[in-house]
Amino acid sequence: MSAASQARRRRKPDDLRIVAFEKGQHVSYSACGIPYLVAGDVADPDDLVARTPAQFRDLGIDLRLGSEVVGISLDDRSVTVRPTGGDPYTEPFDQLVIATGGVPARPDVPGAGAAGIHGVQTLEDGIRLLSFLEDHQPRRAVVVGAGYIGLEMAEAMIRRGLQVALIDAADQPMRTLDPDMATLVADALRGLGVDLRLSCPLEGFDTAGDRVTGVRTAEGVLPADIVILGLGTRPNSGLAADAGIAVGASGGITVDRRLRTSAEGVWAAGDCVEVLHLVSQRPTAIALGTHANKQGRAAGINIGGGYATFPGVVGTAVSKICAYEVARTGLSTAEAAAAGFATFSTVTESTTRAGYFPGALPITTKIIAERTTGRLLGAQIVGQEGAAKRIDALAVALWHGMTVEEMTGLDLSYAPPFAPVWDPVLIAARKAAEQLATLKP
Amino acid sequence: MSAASQARRRRKPDDLRIVAFEKGQHVSYSACGIPYLVAGDVADPDDLVARTPAQFRDLGIDLRLGSEVVGISLDDRSVTVRPTGGDPYTEPFDQLVIATGGVPARPDVPGAGAAGIHGVQTLEDGIRLLSFLEDHQPRRAVVVGAGYIGLEMAEAMIRRGLQVALIDAADQPMRTLDPDMATLVADALRGLGVDLRLSCPLEGFDTAGDRVTGVRTAEGVLPADIVILGLGTRPNSGLAADAGIAVGASGGITVDRRLRTSAEGVWAAGDCVEVLHLVSQRPTAIALGTHANKQGRAAGINIGGGYATFPGVVGTAVSKICAYEVARTGLSTAEAAAAGFATFSTVTESTTRAGYFPGALPITTKIIAERTTGRLLGAQIVGQEGAAKRIDALAVALWHGMTVEEMTGLDLSYAPPFAPVWDPVLIAARKAAEQLATLKP
Missing domain, CATH: 3.50.50.60 (FAD/NAD(P)-binding domain)
Structure with missing residues (x-):
């Protein structure tokens, strides 16, 4: 639906007809919010819905719920649709976006x-x-x-x-x-x-x-x-594969940075695709709402005549379990080894605020870096309130291939309610840089 | 005292004698913590002390409290010390670190x-x-x-x-x-x-x-x-200036990336120096504990025979006023203009968590970027809990000269308790990129 909305923003109904098929009865909702709906944090399922079917229809998007697409024909340039309780039919397309998501194991x-x-x-x-x-x-x-x-x-x-x-x-x-x-x-x-x-x-x-x-x-x-x-889930790429569209070793549909598949005029976005992992430099399938959303937007802009890309991921993820916060980015030690990196790692204990400030909570930061260059390859954080979002600074550092030594100079924000005088990220980088020095001959 | 500690880590007392002079009675404390001591968040002044005088002396650092240095002679390679209630004397040096801090207006x-x-x-x-x-x-x-x-x-x-x-x-x-x-x-x-x-x-x-x-x-x-x-404060550089050591237009002592002043064997660190602003590319004086600490460490490592640098700052700062969090990095619109940049800016409203998640609080993010290239020049955040530390991802992006368009692809962490599906930083980058597109011919 992100792709549909973006394409519609750039091309009006008299220029581009947009039909969207959804097997179920809900679109444009936060699947990541379901655990919080079940926990009772979110009062109503409708609260998870970003935009209703009626709102999409108001935009001139012909949204058909209860309508499963069961086949794609690249030769005919059409899809076969099976509506709930109705007869299958075909719908032609000039441009097709495959956004079939993931299949839960x-x-x-x-x-x-x-x-x-x-x-x-x-x-x-x-x-x-x-x-x-x-x-x-x-x-x-x-x-x-x-x-x-x-x-x-x-x-x-x-x-x-x-x-x-x-x-x-x-x-x-x-x-x-x-x-x-x-x-x-x-x-x-x-x-x-x-x-x-x-x-x-x-x-x-x-x-x-x-x-x-x-x-x-x-x-x-x-x-x-x-x-x-x-x-867990795997990419729901069967429909694409059956149509002869390239699917990678990860099981995700192969797309380029503009979200184009191997088939002319066919795009794919979301949990069904594989994307470039910018650290391992390998295609990877990561099911995550924020990637899906960015990809859908980029596909829609491209279909609408603009230019937008999804350059890849560094593997950032975050989660909360009661008072505990967990975050990671880049490659784990095992993933780095699998990608051919020789690594070293350091684990540092610190606090989320200045040690003397009320509410200073423990944060443990692990850094995984390349053994010869000290290049950051991954980072993991486990802590309490205020810990996890620090992964973002590490994710941006990773994006730029920084070394741990370079990272020690980063100008991260400091004030006692927010960090010790050395932010935990900087302490982790410093320890890793010190460790690297002992590894060198 | 950071410099003293680092130098001592690398050179033992039989190799390097270290004398430290302090006008007052306290060293190695968090000046940034004083407002929280006054507010009652911190129970005891001693809680703000990272390391006591006795601990420094145990490291073999000859710490002399109540001892103001009132003159530096580069010819004699000595300092003149005025101890409280005692007679002035001179103390020779091979290497000198000036860490005189700031002078409050x-x-x-x-x-x-x-x-x-x-x-x-x-x-x-x-x-x-x-x-x-x-x-x-x-x-x-x-x-x-x-x-x-x-x-x-x-x-x-x-x-x-x-x-x-x-x-x-x-x-x-x-x-x-x-x-x-x-x-x-x-x-x-x-x-x-x-x-x-x-x-x-x-x-x-x-x-x-x-x-x-x-x-x-x-x-x-x-x-x-x-x-x-x-x-506010200005750099306390008078002692250095009187000795003929170069002081810049900002009023701070001029240092290179290793914290060397213009005088052989004389180093300076902390609020008394000026540093390179990596965005404006101009020397600037910024009084901030985290910079002072990094600079002291680097000076101490260098004196100890190692190699460490302070490459400069991007102007990151953060503050809390009751429930409000305020952060900034880079150049403000006025600072960017003064540095010769033509800019545009965008302001976006978002929430710190997914909108449906309890505790989602307002966050306003301003982005200042170069008018032709879209290069990020600065960012400012005002919001509530969870808002301010997002400045760090922006600070790292700024460090690398990212454009707002490039930033839209950043792999920042997402889960409903931590961010909307588009993190406020990404929304801000996206809005700025969209704005840039309208500015181009």
């Missing part, structure tokens, strides 16, 4: 179809989950998958007063963090009362009638009145 | 010497002010000067329950902000109950006995039981 284990097992990908998922919570008043929740969504949903369940177990097949939560930083997150989760079980793969679900009653794991059965799946 | 008006008129430069000033508040229980405070310190002291007085008037000769508070952004600060101050009087120069003080009773201004006399001066 669903476990292929016994009982996976039982009632009470919920995904949280779409607004409809969120509304369904809220109804289940209200109708059934579950007491025990099991969250499967300890990534961002799993953690946010574990928090939501805790805050609703449920007993929460969180399981993951990996030996750490948040696989995008280094193990030592993930340990801080694991400790925080346990401190919040989450029964965190790592290296604990899902084996199946116990059911009674059509309802889930437990989660089977290598460690036995965890009783569950409700199960929430947070197993 | 003091008004040359009738009554300026009265009791109850307080500066807040040194820890001793802060302790004296606290005693006055406790001994005399003043009800009405007048703060002279609406810069960072004046505003922080106005807040401190408000929070202690005093009636506060704040006067400034300029027509806006915080002259480092553009007038439109300063208006937001003025509104915030008035909302807090501060009687803010702009374009209102100080004319003198009324006194009874030796005590101040009022502040005379063009608008009449403001009754005052206590007066706090926040008129």
